[in-house]
Amino acid sequence: MSVVVQNIERADPEVITGLAECGVATVHEAQGRKGLLASHMRPIYSGAQISGSALTISAPPGDNWMLHVAIEQLKEGDVLVLAPTSPCEDGYFGDLLATSAMVRGCRGLVIDAGVRDVRDLTKMEFPVWSKAIFAQGTVKETPGSVNVPVVCAGAHINPGDVIVADDDGVCVVRREETESVLAAARKRMANEEEKRQRLAAGELGLDIYKMRERLKEKGLKYV
Amino acid sequence: MSVVVQNIERADPEVITGLAECGVATVHEAQGRKGLLASHMRPIYSGAQISGSALTISAPPGDNWMLHVAIEQLKEGDVLVLAPTSPCEDGYFGDLLATSAMVRGCRGLVIDAGVRDVRDLTKMEFPVWSKAIFAQGTVKETPGSVNVPVVCAGAHINPGDVIVADDDGVCVVRREETESVLAAARKRMANEEEKRQRLAAGELGLDIYKMRERLKEKGLKYV
Amino acid sequence: MSVVVQNIERADPEVITGLAECGVATVHEAQGRKGLLASHMRPIYSGAQISGSALTISAPPGDNWMLHVAIEQLKEGDVLVLAPTSPCEDGYFGDLLATSAMVRGCRGLVIDAGVRDVRDLTKMEFPVWSKAIFAQGTVKETPGSVNVPVVCAGAHINPGDVIVADDDGVCVVRREETESVLAAARKRMANEEEKRQRLAAGELGLDIYKMRERLKEKGLKYV
Amino acid sequence: MSVVVQNIERADPEVITGLAECGVATVHEAQGRKGLLASHMRPIYSGAQISGSALTISAPPGDNWMLHVAIEQLKEGDVLVLAPTSPCEDGYFGDLLATSAMVRGCRGLVIDAGVRDVRDLTKMEFPVWSKAIFAQGTVKETPGSVNVPVVCAGAHINPGDVIVADDDGVCVVRREETESVLAAARKRMANEEEKRQRLAAGELGLDIYKMRERLKEKGLKYV
Amino acid sequence: MSVVVQNIERADPEVITGLAECGVATVHEAQGRKGLLASHMRPIYSGAQISGSALTISAPPGDNWMLHVAIEQLKEGDVLVLAPTSPCEDGYFGDLLATSAMVRGCRGLVIDAGVRDVRDLTKMEFPVWSKAIFAQGTVKETPGSVNVPVVCAGAHINPGDVIVADDDGVCVVRREETESVLAAARKRMANEEEKRQRLAAGELGLDIYKMRERLKEKGLKYV
């Protein structure tokens, strides 16, 4: 039942980097408004904007053993993604594990549970998106699995899928779709830039997007 | 059922500005401890302290069409106030809408739902008080209404009522009461300043407010 | 029923200071993973790291009278700890009370309810860990008690117990155990420093803690 | 600030009774999908289906004094509606108050807070919709108001508005709109009955409501 | 750190039985409005009204090993009280453990976590008050403690304290105070009976409790 999958496929590093530049909101829209993790996943500090290949962890509540196992599997550019097998907010992760993860090129942690040592993690610039900040210690008694599909904060994540995370939250992109999503995201950004300039010049969305007629048809009345 | 009320009355701009200077806690007390929105309404960044006339929006869950309609109705000094017709935390608003709203003099957004692009909004210094930060995209299919009375985060808000918002949250002042509330708020601030100096000098609230006798009558015992 | 206990025992000031330096996560672990307050207790600003003797307050919902009573009992190095007698998020405490508390050497407030004037409190560098930021005013009608045992945010706290609080949350240490906990915490910190260096050098927790054998026994499979 | 409005207008008793027969879901739809109280308002027992004129109460957290005041104002067919001035789940109401309210013809209680003695209330067949079941006692220290507009569980309720409540929750109908809403609700029920028979006979909603074409236009694909 | 205290003092069985007859709300009031567990502690079925000596369990999240240990310590008339060491809603307890507990005279379970097999437990008439109904299985890896003081759902409970539970929730009475609380509760019940009759005859609480004068003094206005 408890397995560590050692070889997973990862997306093209340049594509992954490109997705980070687009940010969560744009990537989410570009792939058809899907892939967001729940809004309770908040960054421990503002300003981080990352992407990376998901190294997934399924762990029992209050047991962080699998994080040690997972760190050995990290490759440069990975993001750790931990989903507890039942709701938990214990502090699975702190500055020691972050030290170890950073040595191996880990770009951050996404955890539907708690994290601690947040002051140190902030100083180390190791970004974490979590459900809670909680110092509660954990045990190391029950194995879970590494690099199996998980549901984390309401999103289904396969190992090797790409995680994008910033101040707006966390989004997952299917590994197979990264290139098309990046293309769509870049197109969207270009399009938004043009819209931004028109809006900044005082044009209205009602006119740019030609909404007036349809609003009228749907029954909107001005009084 | 879906209407846009185009002409609403607004309070005196100087009075509105005065209320911002007093801040949420003082204004709330000055008007008899009423008018607060629920505590889940948090600012996306610290330090903003604003006031403005409420331009209200009633919108379906996951549908931000009415924001485009509302922006056309904005006048200098307004604050957008969006209440979804059922609980929702989708990201109705981001940097493009903020660009458009700022051009028209909008001072901020109060939304009992989600907001996104918070890093950009912070850079633009466009303050938002929201229930969630969430990148979830919305549709434009069902009209709502603009400038009708709404219940937003537990507070009843009429269009043209004055919104005061700072790091403590959000408060609404009835348009008809703005002058009397400002007067009461200023009086309270002056009174508090005197109290602050006495407290800073080491006097006790027990003595300043003459509480000892009444506490004794109510049965408080020192042991 | 309503009492103020005027003389409580406090721990050794140097020991108390030592606990602040160790921080919440370390102290919690050092005393056997106990003593944490619930994760909803969050600081109003980042970076404060304090400790102090608990001056406890049991107060009715929406009634902050006892804070005035408690402030008279403060001694240099105390931390105010307020537990409402039923769930409440009203703003019991603001800048005036903080002014008064600081004069008497109070190091902070831990409150399983709301706080207001957070911008001022931040400027004053008066740290608060609370359940909510909420401007809602309170009354002064019903006495509670000061320096009686309370349950605050799920933790049992006796007057004179030591509160440790930082960005990770809040922990309580029994007064009688402060010295042994401090010793254990310092030992833990030294031990962690050595681990940190080994991990930073690339060693794995799996090897440092010799976990491989036991993981295998428990059935973990590598595939 | 604390007032008891003694004379309020009430809707036609027959219309009120008619609304109870339609039930919450139908009434809510008939008035344009508005008026629902939040879904946390649950009945203490199943099967009650009532309506009545709202006798509104604004009360401080943890203080049930105004219920005694309100009971004197009850008229046959009224429903008590209590909104605390800040979030609270204390048990404002139990079997003694219910005994008194029933004598005066009260049909039930809607309270965005707690209730207790639910076993007795169930035996007495006094229905309550509440946010919590909680035995926590309250004080009688601070007056509130009776028969003023309130926001209860997210809905704005004026005294004399009509409350409809059943196993689906609680809905408010503006007093001035009761007749038109009842007419619309009855029409809807008749219409639903016809639909029910066709659906029970195996017809599909897709065909009855002619949805296929529009779904295709909106891009739905069958694979 | 993990201990089983085998001999605890229990209150007089007749006093314990008397408290069950009074019920939660009355007992809570009789002891000065204290001792309630949080309102999220709900019975799995309606109608049970019990009391018993608390046999306390402190257990790690997701680990129900200590329940087996605790059952051996049960004496006729005990109630199991389980507090997880961090928030958890896993299903620690089901019909097998209930079978074993009932053999030893256990009257019920109070658990600030989850329970499962609720249909069977209902048929067996084994009452449970819990935070959640959740089938999630648990492990048996980490010992906790039995018969140590715990905080359960916000209430501090010592082994041997008396638990009273009914449809209103759960209340704890200090073992040393059971007799005086029972006396006060019975007095309260007698007093309430007299009040009930007067209220049922149409007298108002305003008159029975002579509230009119004080309400006027506090500023209540009739309009």
Next chain:
Amino acid sequence: MSVVVQNIERADPEVITGLAECGVATVHEAQGRKGLLASHMRPIYSGAQISGSALTISAPPGDNWMLHVAIEQLKEGDVLVLAPTSPCEDGYFGDLLATSAMVRGCRGLVIDAGVRDVRDLTKMEFPVWSKAIFAQGTVKETPGSVNVPVVCAGAHINPGDVIVADDDGVCVVRREETESVLAAARKRMANEEEKRQRLAAGELGLDIYKMRERLKEKGLKYV
């Protein structure tokens, strides 16, 4: 983006029926403690115990159009499973849709959102497990998808997977694993029956499961 997959594979009807007889807790354990939906998924009435093939629906918040589409795809023995694309508690489903679904052999609904007409649904014996009971009406404007993989209440569900639901909640079994899970569940039930008899005869779990030695090794002390 919006698709209806018309042909899905379903498990063997006898195996599906067998799983219902085992119930949620047993099935969850039998498949290695996985597959549970979150504990907020509660039945609208007690006593239903069902299983069926998942007919999945992904729908926008507040838009129930896809339910009409899904009903056409129902086959005898299916269970409707609806996951909104963002958190929502609107009432997507009521007695009319239930009438239509029952005609086609639908055994129930699992919905991570709201349901209404619960009194009628109870009379019709159409079981629903939902996040909320809420009468809030929905629109029919935006297509979603039918029979695509969804995450519902934290569980990943493929069309054709088997849903088991009872008073303990909801569990999903992968279609490919139904036979082995049923075999394991039946074995577990037989085993439990033997344990139940021994426990009912007074044997202790400590002895049956031979736990004493291991507890001692782990440091448990009896005092």
